[in-house]
Amino acid sequence: MNWWTPQVEATLIAMVQAVVILLAVVVSGALLSMIERRLLALWQDRYGPNRVGPFGLLQIAADMLKIFFKEDWIPPFADRTFFVLAPAIAMASLLLSFMVIPITPGWGVADLNIGILFFFAMAGINVYAVLFAGWASGNKYALLGALRASAQTLSYEVFMGLAVMGIVAMTGSFNMRDIVNAQENVWFIVPQFFGFCTFVIAGIAVTHRHPFDQPEAEQELADGYHIEYSGMKWGMFFVGEYIGIVLISALLVTLFFGGWHGPLLPPIVWFLLKTVFFVILFVLLRAALPRPRYDKVMSFGWKVCLPLTLVNLLITGAMILLIDPGV
Amino acid sequence: MSDPVSAWIASYWATGLFVVAVVALCGLMIGAASLLGGRSHGRSKSLPFESGIVGAGTARQRFSVKFYLVAMLFVIFDIEAVYLFGWAVSVREVGWTGFAAATVFILILLAGLVYDARVGALDWAPRKRGREDASRARELAAVPGVERHAR
Numbered sequence: 001m002n003w004w005t006p007q008v009e010a011t012l013i014a015m016v017q018a019v020v021i022l023l024a025v026v027v028s029g030a031l032l033s034m035i036e037r038r039l040l041a042l043w044q045d046r047y048g049p050n051r052v053g054p055f056g057l058l059q060i061a062a063d064m065l066k067i068f069f070k071e072d073w074i075p076p077f078a079d080r081t082f083f084v085l086a087p088a089i090a091m092a093s094l095l096l097s098f099m100v101i102p103i104t105p106g107w108g109v110a111d112l113n114i115g116i117l118f119f120f121a122m123a124g125i126n127v128y129a130v131l132f133a134g135w136a137s138g139n140k141y142a143l144l145g146a147l148r149a150s151a152q153t154l155s156y157e158v159f160m161g162l163a164v165m166g167i168v169a170m171t172g173s174f175n176m177r178d179i180v181n182a183q184e185n186v187w188f189i190v191p192q193f194f195g196f197c198t199f200v201i202a203g204i205a206v207t208h209r210h211p212f213d214q215p216e217a218e219q220e221l222a223d224g225y226h227i228e229y230s231g232m233k234w235g236m237f238f239v240g241e242y243i244g245i246v247l248i249s250a251l252l253v254t255l256f257f258g259g260w261h262g263p264l265l266p267p268i269v270w271f272l273l274k275t276v277f278f279v280i281l282f283v284l285l286r287a288a289l290p291r292p293r294y295d296k297v298m299s300f301g302w303k304v305c306l307p308l309t310l311v312n313l314l315i316t317g318a319m320i321l322l323i324d325p326g327v
Numbered sequence: 328m329s330d331p332v333s334a335w336i337a338s339y340w341a342t343g344l345f346v347v348a349v350v351a352l353c354g355l356m357i358g359a360a361s362l363l364g365g366r367s368h369g370r371s372k373s374l375p376f377e378s379g380i381v382g383a384g385t386a387r388q389r390f391s392v393k394f395y396l397v398a399m400l401f402v403i404f405d406i407e408a409v410y411l412f413g414w415a416v417s418v419r420e421v422g423w424t425g426f427a428a429a430t431v432f433i434l435i436l437l438a439g440l441v442y443d444a445r446v447g448a449l450d451w452a453p454r455k456r457g458r459e460d461a462s463r464a465r466e467l468a469a470v471p472g473v474e475r476h477a478r
Contacts, residue, residue, distance in 0.1 A: 006333065010333050010334065010336075010337040011336060011337040011340045011341075013337070014337035014338060014341035015341050017341060018341040018344050018345040018348070019345075021345075022345060022348050022352070026352065067360070068359060069364060070364050070365075071366060071367060073364075075373065077373070087357070088354070091352075091353055091356075092350065092353050095349045096345075096349055099342060109338075109341050109345050110338055110341065110345070117412070138375060139375040139376060139377075140375070140377065140382075141376065147394045150394075151394050154398065154401040157401075157405070158401060158405050158408060159408075161405075161408050161412065162411065165408075166415075168412070168415045168416055169415040169416070172417075172419060173416065174416065227376055228375070231360055231364055232356055232359070232361075233360070236357070294451060295450070295451030298397075299450070299451065302400075302443075302444070303444055307437060307440060310433050310437060313411060313415065313433070314429065314430060314433055317414070317415075317418050317426050318426060320418050320419065321419075321422060321426055325419060325422070
């Protein structure tokens with residue numbers, strides 16, 4: 001066998017890894033819909049879905065079958081192209097961000113030097129999904145919801161990048177593997193606590209999760225930008241949101257909680273444990289917090305978080321030059 | 328994956344496959360659902376949802392300038408962030424000189440932010456009305472030479 005070189009073998013292994021990571025992310029995103037309902041039920045003192053399969057685990061299979069056989073309705077007053085494109089963008093942009101997350105020393109799809117910037121780019125593209133959906137639906141609620149959503153997401157993306165820059169300054173690289181390796185002794189949550197706080201807030205706002213779910217506020221906007229969506233297209237927005245939760249949790253672990261580093265247990269177990277912890281925290285936030293008013297959300301982002309990240313970055317820079325000037 | 332070149336090539340193939348797989352997955356989900364779903368027709372089905380009442384006008388309309396203001400602020404502060412990204416990766420290389428420049432830059436931006444807040448560009452709620460405001464207006468009217476100022 002002439003063509004079976006170590007090169008081909010390495011390539012094949014990497015490709016299989018990529019597919020496994022993608023499937024794991026999609027499945028965990030889908031499973032989260034059931035897990036979230038169970039957890040919310042637990043905290044609200046009720047059962048939640050527990051009939052289909054053991055502990056209701058097969059609920060997701062039932063939901064998926066149902067949703068695939070729903071009518072695929074495109075409203076006659078909608079702009080067809082953008083109406084179909086929007087849910088695909090919502091899901092694809094977040095899924096693609098998983099490329100840059102290093103899971104263990106040997107696992108991960110792409111080892112990009114721009115690393116974290118790629119995620120910001122994808123988060124930026126994700127805004128288009130909301131805008132397209134809201135505009136193409138031809139519905140006033142949808143339009144209002146989309147404008148709210150994009151205004152909120154843009155406002156919080158401004159300081160999301162700056163929140164991470166403290167870490168980038170300490171590591172001297174955008175590469176996610178370098179960032180994880182720099183946390184071998186001290187996790188970045190210790191020196192970058194304010195960066196962590198602002199990044200969590202921005203992450204929740206960007207995924208439109210409670211308490212930042214203004215765009216979908218049922219009581220005010222009757223579901224916001226995906227009001228005219230039904231069937232699988234709505235399902236894609238829905239799964240996209242859960243994939244966003246997994247993504248932000250994985251990013252928090254990678255950036256602030258040492259990624260795969262941890263004593264005793266193998267790296268993959270540490271990564272998964274930490275990620276699951278943050279996913280559950282996301283659900284707990286939804287169970288515990290009320291939704292603030294829209295103008296409060298906006299002014300909090302601009303007047304508190306943005307100055308905080310700027311000052312944090314400045315102080316981090318000064319500290320690096322004082323303590324560890326390196327070169 | 329011993330030598331770096333083969334690791335690079337492997338990573339490129341994996342990246343390409345990942346992108347293709349994501350696109351294929353989204354296409355499959357939309358395509359399969361449109362093939363499998365049923366069809367039904369109804370008299371009121373093709374109306375936009377407006378909480379059960381008959382719709383008034385279309386949703387293709389112009390919108391409050393407030394939302395464009397957000398876009399403008401976003402452009403200003405996000406471009407600024409991009410410059411700071413450049414400084415952040417090279418903090419150690421550019422040393423105190425770069426730090427001084429970044430300080431001036433950030434201070435100007437913070438001044439801009441304070442200005443935006445003061446002129447009310449960051450207020451999303453309508454100005455408070457009611458007794459407090461009315462009494463303030465009366466006070467102002469009582470002072471000679473002070474016009475009631477509206478923002």
